[in-house]
Amino acid sequence: MSEADFDLGAEAARLEAGEETGAVVTFTGRVRGGGGLRRMVIEHYPGMTERALTEIAGEAARRWPLSGTMIYHRHGSLAPGDRIMMVATASRHREAAFAAASFLMDYLKSRAPFWKKEETDDGADWVAARDADEAALERWNE
Amino acid sequence: MKVQVLYFAWLRERIGQGREVVETEAATVADLVAELRAREERYDLAFSDMGAIRCAVDQALAPVETPLDGVREVAFFPPMTGG
Numbered sequence: 001m002s003e004a005d006f007d008l009g010a011e012a013a014r015l016e017a018g019e020e021t022g023a024v025v026t027f028t029g030r031v032r033g034g035g036g037l038r039r040m041v042i043e044h045y046p047g048m049t050e051r052a053l054t055e056i057a058g059e060a061a062r063r064w065p066l067s068g069t070m071i072y073h074r075h076g077s078l079a080p081g082d083r084i085m086m087v088a089t090a091s092r093h094r095e096a097a098f099a100a101a102s103f104l105m106d107y108l109k110s111r112a113p114f115w116k117k118e119e120t121d122d123g124a125d126w127v128a129a130r131d132a133d134e135a136a137l138e139r140w141n142e
Numbered sequence: 143m144k145v146q147v148l149y150f151a152w153l154r155e156r157i158g159q160g161r162e163v164v165e166t167e168a169a170t171v172a173d174l175v176a177e178l179r180a181r182e183e184r185y186d187l188a189f190s191d192m193g194a195i196r197c198a199v200d201q202a203l204a205p206v207e208t209p210l211d212g213v214r215e216v217a218f219f220p221p222m223t224g225g
Contacts, residue, residue: 029225043150043151045148045150045198045201045217045219047201048198048201048202048217051201051202073224084225085224085225105225108224108225109222109223109224109225110221110222110223110224111203111222111224112222112224112225113150113198113219113222113224114222114223114224114225115150115151115219115220115222115223116223117151126151126152126220126223127223128220128221128223129220129221129222129223
């Protein structure tokens with residue numbers, strides 16, 4: 001958790017320790033421009049957010065044989081094109097690393113306490129949660 | 143008992159503050175919401191649609207039926223939009 005930007009390469013490289021790690025998968029989320037968007041403000045719940053991210057990462061580690069997991073999420077006021085967050089997963093083989101990264105993203109969307117507010121030319125409004133994001137969780141519980 | 147109550151996103155904006163200490167005898171989170179709504183109109187309006195509000199008790203998601211006994215912190219917020 002930080003207001004500061006991150007260096008994707010440097011963060012991913014931290015998961016490369018050890019000769020057994022054959023795969024590192026990363027995902028970066030950015031502020032999508034367009035529609036008159038000027039800023040995106042990300043609010044979080046200090047304490048609970050860190051706790052939720054730790055739990056989600058722990059759940060991924062229980063489900064897949066990971067040698068490393070990292071989640072970096074920014075908060076504060078961001079501009080279109082800014083990086084919002086990243087996840088990285090490391091494993092012996094790519095299947096586990098891809099699946100775990102996808103799992104982390106699905107859970108981050110609707111189980112980690114973050115709220116996005118979009119400031120556009122027409123005013124400011126909170127981003128509504130999407131039913132599709134909630135539905136995406138179901139595939140991990142089948 | 144005293145409970146730390148936190149509000150986030152549009153709920154924080156409608157109530158006009160992010161946190162406060164509430165002196166309450168409410169048995170559950172739902173009772174606490176009822177107390178707050180009875181207090182002032184801004185609370186009544188903010189909590190008018192509980193279907194649009196989620197709640198956390200001591201920093202873990204919890205249903206509104208959760209008892210408040212021994213609880214230090216209750217938070218209210220809209221569905222989360224991370225990632």
